[in-house]
Amino acid sequence: MQIIEVTGYAVRSAVITMRRTGTPLEFVIFPMLHVASPTFYSQVRIRLRECDLIVIEGIRGNSVGVSALTLAYRFTPRWRRNGLQEQREELLLPEAVQVINPDVTAAEAIADLKSLPRWMYLLLMIAAPVMGLVFALPGPRAFLDEDLVVEDLPSTLRAEMMADGPVEHAMTGRRDQRLLDALGEIHAERSDEPIRVAIVYGAGHVPAIMSGLWDRYGYRPREAEWLTVLIPT
Template sequence: MQIIEVTGYAVRSAVLTMRRKGTPLEFVIFPMVHVASPTFYSQVRLRLRECDLIVLEGIRGKSAGVSALTLAYRFAPRRRRNGLQEQRNDLLLPEGIPVVNPDVTATEAMEDLKTLPRWMYILLIIGAPLMGLVFALRGPRAFLDQDHEIEDLPSTLRAEMLADSPLEHALTDRRDQRLLDSLGEIQAEHGDTPFRVAVVYGAGHVPAIVSGLWDRYGYRPREAEWLTVLVPG
């Protein structure tokens, strides 16, 4: 299943609607890219207005390590000519829609990362800001000339360091488990009523979300809508 499409012309994200036969509740999965065009975030915001509950990604609390990692996508929007914007809740979330955040704390996130070999941990902390600088200098083309899908971190870093590695598991396993447990609680509470749940998480988490909802609760993708994340300047 393709979640993010990267071509020579644009980057697009597939918003997935998952349903279960005989159950009125539905989950709408928004694969997010944490740096994108302002139009992408405004389009997501419009669709979130149609939902009854938003399940939102976001590591709670602060730590120096987490701040270093997020530099990978906080540099790019500072160059106005890139035409990009960092994902911000105040611009993304519509008023009046309840929001829950089942994500891990900064302390928990760093605990997971510190289980890695020391060389890998140091490389990540150093490499993420460097890739952010590359992205800031190159702008959208840093995405468009890649052959890989976009994830939470720049795709070159993920392709070289993270894919199917201990680091990938350290970054996502506990967070995905926490999210799926929360979705299970929502399913138990609202499964028999017409209820639309938005799951707003980075694209790198979406395969686990889709497989978890399918395997655990019998929800399957029924619709997909492509939203443009960015186009080259």
């Protein structure tokens, strides 16, 4: 199932609702991009108001290494001509809805990355700020370049570094497991309640979320709504 759509006109994200036969609880997955138009974040916020619980991504605590990695998307919004914003909780979260964050700590995230061969770890630390400049200089049209993806690294570099899975596993493996365990607890405790549980995580995590909910708990994608992330000018 397509999660992020990139065309010559726009970048769109599919909000996916997953349900299980005989269970009133439903999970609504919001594939997020760390940089997007203000309209995208306002549209997500409107839909989150209709949910009863929000499960949100966000590495807890501070770390020099994590800050270096996030430079890739913190550079872009600083060029005001781009018309983009960095994803922030105050842009997304309605005050009245309960929020939980099952993500890893900064120390855990860096420990996972340091399990990689040293050259891979150092290359990640170097590539992130460089890619931030790559995205910032051309503005939103960078998202439509075939050699770039709406992530932190160019597709060619990602393909080379993630072909055998070590970088991808280091960056998302523990985080995805922690999230799916939390979703399992929600299913076990509240599956008989007619509630909507929002999952607000980066688009790169969504395939693991969908397969985990399907394989572990029997939830299937039943609806999808496209939201426009940005329209390059």
